[in-house]
Amino acid sequence: MNTIHENKDLQNLLNTFSVDQGNYTFSKINQGYINDTFLVLEHGQPLYILQRINSVVFSNVPAVMSNMSNTLSYLKDKEYSTVALVPTKTGELFCELKHQDYWRLIRYVPNSIAYDIALNTKVAHEAGKILGKFHSLLQNATSDQFVDTIPQFHDLKLRKVQFQEAMNNASQERLHKAIVAIEFVTFIFPQLSELSSLKLPSRICHNDTKLNNILFSKKTNQALCFIDLDTIMKGYFYYDFGDLVRTIANTGKEDEKNHDKITFDKIMFESLLDGLKTTSNFLTPPELKSLPLGVVFMPFIHGLRALTDYLNNDTYYKVSYVDQNLDRSLSLLDFSKKALLQIHYIEAMVTKKLQASGN
Missing domain, CATH: 3.30.200.20 (Phosphorylase Kinase; domain 1)
Structure with a gap:
């Protein structure tokens, strides 16, 4: 270009x-x-x-x-300030x-701001609320109105094939540097297989619901709308839910090198759930069941893509230094691992806070 x-x-x-x-x-x-x-x-x-x-x-x-x-x-909608x-x-x-x-x-959008990290529980609550509002407004959208602009964007089978191809073609230097990430990826693949067995309704999803893709009011911190709508296409609700959690409950930045700074923030997670509960009565029981593993899946799939791009010599994501994609991958995979360690807590919170709002 x-x-x-x-x-x-x-x-x-x-x-x-x-x-x-x-x-x-x-x-x-x-x-x-x-x-x-x-x-x-x-x-x-x-x-x-x-x-x-x-x-x-x-x-x-x-x-x-x-x-x-x-x-x-x-x-x-009066509660959604669209672009x-x-x-x-x-x-x-x-x-x-x-x-x-x-x-x-x-x-x-006047008097708006986007955040890279959740500054407080108000931001987390509002983010959960706007996610549910976004999906509730799109309930009646039909899939034939939309094109899959990046087919199989979050498809684990495709990403696994791409990862294996990247390993086959990568330099020995990059393979050596990435050995920790490669070993974790190989370990976790089977644990995410349950998601493919759930009978989930296909929805029109944002597919990139990281926190800084939400605009907030500078005055009130009310969530206004989602931006960056390039990846709008068919998907499953746990894609958008898990992606939002990874940037709200994650205390580290996306390319954080010090993994001691990466924790699963339970207070922020529960605030997000409280916000989502106010706008999530469209969710089905199978969708609610998918959410805990979705919290593990989305940072994993992003980490896998960053790792694959690193092995492919950085052809997809912009990088500002040589090993930034590797750092992104390791950070994201570390959060995925820490979310997996909290899976029983996550299941309990989803049941406690969202089950009553599901259909």
Whole structure:
């Protein structure tokens, strides 16, 4: 992909969208691993999010944007402040600047903030609540309206095959460095097999519900909405639940090297469950049964993907130093291990707090 960093280039790009003429400035946002994102400001006030969609990761950009548009049509509720796409001047959802160089524009949600870690139990509670609200609003969405833009995104069998292929092709140096992660991955695969035997309803899922993909009110810390809707497609509720838990109950950052800092925070976990309980009456008994292993599964699948990417010489995730993908993998797998050690507690809490709200 071409590189755009100059304000003049970004201004010319912005002019392809249906926005008023203005003296805009641009500030790069570095939270995401996949897309290139810029905050668009006028007189210091944020107005839009301008984003290049990574067409290597998302090979079918029209389908990504169609999924996003379909999703937004359902996310209309007084308790859900959805994001809004700004069309191009020709009425399209995105613009193709050059071949496979795709950009979109999203209205900035005023007085909002995203957190990398849960600062307090209020944030955890609100995150659980907005997750349930998101899924309850999408209950009536049908799968034929959506395209699997990354087929088998969280499919363990596929990720296992990719991991084994990466091991076969990896350098000896990287295999040696990754030996601890490889041994743990091999050990835990069989323990997650129970999930595949459950008869779960397919739902339209976000599929990337890490905490910093939720916007909160700067004034009240109320959760407003989910952002980064690129991975909207069919899935199971435990995907979104487990992914949110891994960034709320996990006390370490995603590439934390000191694993003593990584613990399973029970207080944050219970606060998340309390929030989810207020909006989760759509959950079925099999879905409730899947949630505890989902807490183990999601950090594991992310750790497995980071490990696979490391063995493949970092072709998927952005890295800022040589072994960052390995550090991500080890950190995520460590949290997965610690969640597994708490599995009976997690089962008890899910039963206690959510069972009454399930169908």
